[in-house]
Amino acid sequence: xxxxxxxxxxxxxxxxxxxxxxxxxxxxxxxxxxxxxxxxxxxxxxxxxxxxxxxxxxxxxxxxxxxxxxxxxxxxxxxxxxxxxxxxxxxxxxxxxxxxxxxxxxxxxxxxxxxxxxxxxxxxxxxxxxxxxxxxxxxxxxxxxxxxxxxxxxxxxxxxxxxxxxxxxxxxxxxxxxxxxxxxxxxxxxxxxxxxxxxxxxxxxxxxxxxxxxxxxxxxxxxxxxxxxxxxxxxxxxxxxxxx
Numbered sequence: 001x002x003x004x005x006x007x008x009x010x011x012x013x014x015x016x017x018x019x020x021x022x023x024x025x026x027x028x029x030x031x032x033x034x035x036x037x038x039x040x041x042x043x044x045x046x047x048x049x050x051x052x053x054x055x056x057x058x059x060x061x062x063x064x065x066x067x068x069x070x071x072x073x074x075x076x077x078x079x080x081x082x083x084x085x086x087x088x089x090x091x092x093x094x095x096x097x098x099x100x101x102x103x104x105x106x107x108x109x110x111x112x113x114x115x116x117x118x119x120x121x122x123x124x125x126x127x128x129x130x131x132x133x134x135x136x137x138x139x140x141x142x143x144x145x146x147x148x149x150x151x152x153x154x155x156x157x158x159x160x161x162x163x164x165x166x167x168x169x170x171x172x173x174x175x176x177x178x179x180x181x182x183x184x185x186x187x188x189x190x191x192x193x194x195x196x197x198x199x200x201x202x203x204x205x206x207x208x209x210x211x212x213x214x215x216x217x218x219x220x221x222x223x224x225x226x227x228x229x230x231x232x233x234x235x236x237x238x239x240x241x242x243x244x
Contacts, residue, residue: 012142020181022138023148027183027196030149031096031130033085034194034201038126038157041209044081045123046216046236047229048073050116059225078116078123084208085125086199092130099139101127101149102161115163119236126157147179148186152195155187217244 008014015022048054054063054071063071079098083091092098103116116122129149131139138145151173154160160170176189187193199205219225220233237244 015142019142019144022135022142022145023181023183026131026135026138026145026149027185029132029135029197030195031086031197031199032152032156032195033082033125033128034199034205035157036201037085037199037205037209038159040206041085041212041242042126042157042159043120043124043236043240043242044085044212045077046119046233047219048077049119049122050074050078050113052117052119055227059219059228062227073122078128081123081212082125082128082130084212085205086130087202087204087208088199089204095133096130097133097136098128099131099136099149101129101139101146101153102163102166103127114165115161118163119232120239121161121163124240126153126159127161129153144179144181147173148182151177151179151182152186155189156195156198213244220244 050073052073054073055061056063065071075098079092082098100116102121103113121127139149150169154173160173178188185193186195219228220230
């Protein structure tokens with residue numbers, strides 16, 4: 001019997017020495033919402049979150065697929081919010097993926113994220129970054145990558161996720177812990193700068209913010225939106241100190 005065995009190490013261990021290259025790619029390609037856009041409207045879809053029922057435009061009935069199975073929110077409205085907050089015309093560019101910064105933390109991929117299932121954080125434009133699709137796996141599975149993105153978001157927007165599941169890591173970030181490999185051109189407490197891929201704050205972005213505010217206000221006031229979760233929306237807006 002052959003005494004030698006073919007063994008494969010843990011996947012994260014296998015790529016650990018490649019992380020500086022991955023971080024460099026993320027630093028060069030990541031696209032961020034401008035801090036002014038975040039401050040103007042931090043939350044864009046206070047009425048939904050991952051896994052919530054999807055409704056028609058008038059909130060009169062739940063959408064179903066061809067087999068009459070109810071549709072649920074995946075990442076559609078969060079992605080649309082990020083694209084609009086960046087002032088990108090049309091749909092999300094091809095081969096780019098919207099990644100939640102505070103979202104998935106289960107290394108075994110056995111549980112769903114409570115954070116993106118919470119409407120307080122799901123469509124927060126400071127909780128998302130646009131990355132080339134091949135890089136998405138790193139934001140889902142590599143703790144070091146998550147830490148650098150979350151640290152950048154904290155210094156860029158002055159915000160770290162308030163969800164209970166994020167408490168331990170938030171405390172470290174707020175205490176000034178800068179992770180190894182953190183890009184030298186990204187912001188810190190003593191370096192006020194914008195990441196290279198930060199979208200400009202343009203009239204198009206301002207118009208998108210104004211439009212979204214009007215849409216939320218209409219749904220809160222108009223009784224014809226039968227299934228619109230008004231009380232929950234007001235709670236989310238209050239959490240973010242957003243007046244509509």
